[in-house]
Amino acid sequence: GAGVSQSPSNKVTEKGKDVELRCDPISGHTALYWYRQSLGQGLEFLIYFQGNSAPDKSGLPSDRFSAERTGGSVSTLTIQRTQQEDSAVYLCASSDGLAGSYEQYFGPGTRLTVT
Amino acid sequence: AQKVTQAQTEISVVEKEDVTLDCVYETRDTTYYLFWYKQPPSGELVFLIRRNSFDEQNEISGRYSWNFQKSTSSFNFTITASQVVDSAVYFCALSEVISKLIFGQGTTLQVKP
Numbered sequence: 083g084a085g086v087s088q089s090p091s092n093k094v095t096e097k098g099k100d101v102e103l104r105c106d107p108i109s110g111h112t113a114l115y116w117y118r119q120s121l122g123q124g125l126e127f128l129i130y131f132q133g134n135s136a137p138d139k140s141g142l143p144s145d146r147f148s149a150e151r152t153g154g155s156v157s158t159l160t161i162q163r164t165q166q167e168d169s170a171v172y173l174c175a176s177s178d179g180l181a182g183s184y185e186q187y188f189g190p191g192t193r194l195t196v197t
Numbered sequence: 198a199q200k201v202t203q204a205q206t207e208i209s210v211v212e213k214e215d216v217t218l219d220c221v222y223e224t225r226d227t228t229y230y231l232f233w234y235k236q237p238p239s240g241e242l243v244f245l246i247r248r249n250s251f252d253e254q255n256e257i258s259g260r261y262s263w264n265f266q267k268s269t270s271s272f273n274f275t276i277t278a279s280q281v282v283d284s285a286v287y288f289c290a291l292s293e294v295i296s297k298l299i300f301g302q303g304t305t306l307q308v309k310p
Contacts, residue, residue, distance in 0.1 A: 115297060115298070117298075124300060124301075124302045124303065125288065125298075125300040125303075127297040127298065127299070130297055138296075138297065141297065171240070173242065175242075184247070185232060185244045185247045186232075186244070186298060187244060188234075188241060188242035188243075188244075189241075190240065190241045191240060191241070
């Protein structure tokens with residue numbers, strides 16, 4: 083079956099512009115996560131969605147970051163007024179069952195470069 | 198607070214050597230889950246194993262084995278007879294129920310032919 087897919091695979095944007103990153107989780111997975119991987123910070127949690135519950139946004143680094151998950155499936159991570167420190171690989175993952183209890187399957191990531 | 202420490206930043210071995218990747222974790226919960234992921238040069242994180250806090254049995258899968266010891270809060274990963282294809286960054290991670298993954302900083306393993 084299909085794994086987690088993310089688009090675009092690469093995104094170059096100018097400082098100050100907004101970007102949207104998309105994630106298609108594995109069909110039927112109820113939990114969806116966003117992480118960020120950068121050289122200086124390793125793998126950082128950003129946000130997760132579990133079914134119809136309110137998302138856990140505790141990892142979002144600033145109010146310029148937001149995410150939504152429509153219809154319990156596709157998710158979009160939006161970064162407004164991008165800054166150079168936002169440059170990183172943004173990873174999406176999904177899992178079946180209670181968030182945290184089951185293995186997460188990761189997508190290939192979106193490499194964001196802010197110039 | 199949750200924390201995962203992978204003290205080995207980089208390890209270099211010659212093919213066919215055995216290698217152990219260390220992972221030490223901190224959590225106050227009695228129910229938690231431990232994971233290992235592999236990130237090859239292609240970049241995609243690949244799930245290797247999940248362990249819950251109530252199951253301390255060691256596990257072997259082919260050349261891979263995992264040693265979980267609650268007494269020392271460690272979840273170490275051993276590759277036996279390493280191969281060049283094992284070269285990757287390996288991440289240990291921790292989660293509590295209904296929570297996100299907390300990753301260690303990763304160990305870069307280089308296996309030379």
